[in-house]
Amino acid sequence: MAIDSSFEENRERVDTHQGHDVWGPVEEPEKLGIHGTHVAVDFDICIGDGACVEDCPVDVFEWVDTPDHPESELKADPANESQCIDCMLCVDVCPVDAIDVDAGRAGRA
Ligand code: F3S
Ligand code: F3S
Ligand code: ZN
Numbered sequence: 001m002a003i004d005s006s007f008e009e010n011r012e013r014v015d016t017h018q019g020h021d022v023w024g025p026v027e028e029p030e031k032l033g034i035h036g037t038h039v040a041v042d043f044d045i046c047i048g049d050g051a052c053v054e055d056c057p058v059d060v061f062e063w064v065d066t067p068d069h070p071e072s073e074l075k076a077d078p079a080n081e082s083q084c085i086d087c088m089l090c091v092d093v094c095p096v097d098a099i100d101v102d103a104g105r106a107g108r109a
Contacts, residue, residue, distance in 0.1 A: 002097035048072030
């Protein structure tokens, strides 16, 4: 299952993390929601593959520890989503389609 690209309509903004939005539901440690808005990563789909972290030309992603999450204990957090240049590499390389990037969707400043 890929990230829902309509998460802004279908989910509630429940928190912020490292300056970006978190879209619920969140029930730690099993359910972590979607992190980011311009660059959105569904933490419940991410398996910690790391291709996005390695390939992003402007280092948008930083690892975060997610102990006891059923898919993986590391997630790629869009910590620097405001730096994104919309190259879409991360969207293409993620093996589980956990990332959605929308040039028209603004994250927090
Ligand atoms: Fe990086 Fe993905 Fe943006 S690879 S530049 S976060 S579209
Ligand atoms: Fe996760 Fe996909 Fe990146 S599995 S670490 S979002 S390439
Ligand atoms: Zn985050």
